[in-house]
Amino acid sequence: MTSAAPAPHPGDDPRPTLRVALLGAGTVGSEVLRLMRIHGEELTHRIGARLEVIGVAVRDLDRDRGEHVDPSLLTTDAESLVTQADLVIEVMGGIERARSLILSALESGASVVTANKALLAQDGATLYEAADRHGVDLSFEAAVAGAIPLVRPIRESLAGDRIQRVMGIVNGTTNFVLDAMTRTGADQAEVVARAQELGYAEADPTADVEGYDAAAKASILASLAFHTRVGLGDVHREGITEVTAEDIAAARRMGRTIKLLSIVERIVDGDEERVSARVYPAMIPDSHPLASVSEAYNAVFVEAEAAGSLMFYGQGAGGTPTASAVLGDVVGVARQRVHGGYGPRESAYAELPIAGIGDLRTRFYLALTVEDRPGVLADVAGCLSSHGISISTIHQQPLPEGEGTGERAVIGISTHRAREQSTTAALDELSARPAVQSIDSVLRLEGE
């Protein structure tokens, strides 16, 4: 199963040399090169072979890449570079080109380390299958939660256990935004602009604020945790764009904090088991450990049958932390080249069906603007009740008079666990009521 033994080192060092190709020399790539250089001797000891960077593929040869990138290694010909390597590190991002280069590396017998969550979520199966067919490794610790060891613990440490649920904050940008909104009371637009200035959000923040990044990570986590292929399309996704300063204030009044959560869960119903994977902003109790995860940090709860609750916390992004995770994989993959064997393959034997969001039962927080007159509150409560939704707390507050709209009030309701379908149906019915002027918020309550 293992590919050709690495070439012996030409000098007097009897340890072999592994040829490494790096795809991408951005924030992560240049940190990978820096760490490989300053810790070269230690890495050699840990692997039992030297790593020799034979080339760094970039799109633009003329761009200044700082002191850690040797210009003589740069090439635009990634296609031939990957076929000459024992080990390919893909930190260029993007989908089509990355996939084609990774496939060509695997076909040439190279092992691959990648941080590309979007590609794995979209088309991981093709890559896993190619790695398997060519007897080489595909490792991706850096794809989820940056420096936090999470892929390896889930795949290997918990391999003798049964994972029930993984719930975490795995997108640093949205956590930075929600945390700043909570601390300052500011509007989202203002906070996003500030995050962009500080480099915590991209110029186009869509992938983060719309939850695409968190959904890609949920897809990877669900696949690993439940030995089932869970694609990006199987993940229910809601971003944070609709979270307002009023929602944050309402959460505070309720002793709660709003976080964007990625949740993957084994749902057991009699003999039937299904997988739920979802990303949405949710209110969690202030006392929940995830509530105190601030700024751009990540934290992930894992609940397993025997191990109980485990938490992992650390930096989920950034060039240096991500490079640490990449290099951990590089050492692992390189050791297998030297000593034989290979890492875990894709494991999708369970093939559990995916649970649709409609069947999910969660608690909700609902905020509605209504006409402030007798009977409206009872009518809203009655409508929820007719859909089998039981109210936990309700809070009504008059609004200052607007421009000729008459007297209005905001009703904030937290429910007991209710089916998503029932909640949607109740909200549809409520929004058709003349007394209900608008439905302002629909947020889940999690972490009880």
Place this chain on the structure above:
Amino acid sequence: MTSAAPAPHPGDDPRPTLRVALLGAGTVGSEVLRLMRIHGEELTHRIGARLEVIGVAVRDLDRDRGEHVDPSLLTTDAESLVTQADLVIEVMGGIERARSLILSALESGASVVTANKALLAQDGATLYEAADRHGVDLSFEAAVAGAIPLVRPIRESLAGDRIQRVMGIVNGTTNFVLDAMTRTGADQAEVVARAQELGYAEADPTADVEGYDAAAKASILASLAFHTRVGLGDVHREGITEVTAEDIAAARRMGRTIKLLSIVERIVDGDEERVSARVYPAMIPDSHPLASVSEAYNAVFVEAEAAGSLMFYGQGAGGTPTASAVLGDVVGVARQRVHGGYGPRESAYAELPIAGIGDLRTRFYLALTVEDRPGVLADVAGCLSSHGISISTIHQQPLPEGEGTGERAVIGISTHRAREQSTTAALDELSARPAVQSIDSVLRLEGE
């Protein structure tokens, strides 16, 4: 390097069978058997081979071991059992017999999974060396922090990084005791008795309360983190027996919590690097994440150069969580038998010297009972200053009058970072002063 391939399964299942011997059928052993049975099919999928338990070695055949232990598998002849297995799980504990059985298993070509922290701390090198010589695996995730994946993340996920410090709560019993003292204000003796009733402390709690268990774990963590052999004798060890209700109250006044910490650290002094490994009760700020680790939970902070701060949290003991960690190792080791390769070997290339406790620089909390008269406070402060110890805060409080001892006061002092040696010398000098009646507490301040 790999040993003989496992035997094919006799039935129509083409997957091979691995023969498993279990040493010990106590709390952990019986849970291992239970989980192997209820998750048998899943484990087979994950490994690519069936696990067949060929025997369970115990000392007493007649003891009732509950429904999960098949009596026909019990044997007292552990010596021959281990020579017939592909995989030996050692959860019997103890030193001499466990060592001899593990060595004989390794010599017979079996891979070994053990939870025996005391043995690894005392004589890990002998075991690692035997595993290496016979080309088999020795795994021990369950030896440190129970179900929390920690050994694998440190050895593998962070293999491309440089660990600077590991600091954690790795003994559940002492955390239960200190947590209960903090919550209730009770004396240690009372709380230990309660912990014994609840099963959180052994009848003889010495290994826990004197810090031996935490020191064994520190020795293992230091060896892994710094690629250096750190034996039990290299770990400075202080238990919690001298922590009083007054210390707990003093900590609360200072916004701090007392925890028994295992700390292993890379100390860099110019070009020289050394390893410090130590266990002691310390006051940490209430805002530190370790301060909120309650009851028998464990939590460990890892600081690495590139990854930054990581935290791991979960159940550090108990039959079921420990069995989860054991089985994770079993799957990993079994996969290597089936697919070739082997896990990380002992890595001690760095051979860093061990730093003595005397050279360590930490902050201290000191409590002294003194005569309550003018000049004593100034004298105490002067003595510390003459040893180069700078005071951060000082707090003097008169004591109620005792039986004819005159008026007394307690001085509580927190210092800036000071050398341990200087502090010891200053305390020796102070204790010889007639005005100083007793030195009541010497505790470190950590986690700033």
